[in-house]
Amino acid sequence: AQSVAQPEDQVNVAEGNPLTVKCTYSVSGNPYLFWYVQYPNRGLQFLLKYITGDNLVKGSYGFEAEFNKSQTSFHLKKPSALVSDSALYFCAVRDWGNYQLIWGAGTKLIIKP
Amino acid sequence: DGGITQSPKYLFRKEGQNVTLSCEQNLNHDAMYWYRQDPGQGLRLIYYSQIVNDFQKGDIAEGYSVSREKKESFPLTVTSAQKNPTAFYLCASSGQGAQGNSPLHFGNGTRLTVT
Numbered sequence: 001a002q003s004v005a006q007p008e009d010q011v012n013v014a015e016g017n018p019l020t021v022k023c024t025y026s027v028s029g030n031p032y033l034f035w036y037v038q039y040p041n042r043g044l045q046f047l048l049k050y051i052t053g054d055n056l057v058k059g060s061y062g063f064e065a066e067f068n069k070s071q072t073s074f075h076l077k078k079p080s081a082l083v084s085d086s087a088l089y090f091c092a093v094r095d096w097g098n099y100q101l102i103w104g105a106g107t108k109l110i111i112k113p
Numbered sequence: 114d115g116g117i118t119q120s121p122k123y124l125f126r127k128e129g130q131n132v133t134l135s136c137e138q139n140l141n142h143d144a145m146y147w148y149r150q151d152p153g154q155g156l157r158l159i160y161y162s163q164i165v166n167d168f169q170k171g172d173i174a175e176g177y178s179v180s181r182e183k184k185e186s187f188p189l190t191v192t193s194a195q196k197n198p199t200a201f202y203l204c205a206s207s208g209q210g211a212q213g214n215s216p217l218h219f220g221n222g223t224r225l226t227v228t
């Protein structure tokens with residue numbers, strides 16, 4: 001079965017430190033992977049995607065993600081966290097059965113001053 | 114500015130009443146989607162439409178209905194048959210339909226409370 005796992009419900013990071021939000025996936029066929037961010041009571045905003053090519057993908061707001069095929073992971077990273085990065089982060093993978101997205105449960109990122 | 118507008122932001126209804134959530138986009142996107150979001154869960158797909166006058170059931174379509182009479186509009190009706198309708202509902206659109214790599218653009222959601 002195709003799936004996405006975000007193993008951490010919450011991640012706490014001090015401002016200025018690097019951050020990582022983890023995502024692993026299981027999909028038949030080539031993985032199309034996405035990261036979205038959601039601020040309270042708002043819709044989701046697209047951050048970045050991996051379709052093919054370089055394993056390190058750069059996205060909005062200084063975020064990047066590393067695709068690792070052998071570990072079936074697509075972790076979101078940022079070298080230096082900001083308090084304004086505090087939000088809910090979702091990983092998603094394309095389901096090639098119906099072309100829709102399969103979503104992780106989300107990880108709450110809290111950046112402390 | 115182009116975008117997706119969902120209205121209303123908050124909606125309160127009595128149990129047993131049908132309610133319709135509005136979603137309008139001016140991005141000229143072919144595909145539109147409705148998701149339901151509950152705390153601690155990922156987004157769950159209710160219905161999606163790849164083109165006008167056509168739509169498909171998602172993973173949790175029971176108790177919901179949609180229409181797609183215009184490219185820019187994709188209203189969702191939550192019927193009295195939906196057992197647990199209280200949730201945050203998100204509408205989205207994308208430009209490439211089934212091609213797979215186009216990101217979704219989301220509205221700011223409607224929070225529905227049924228008592």
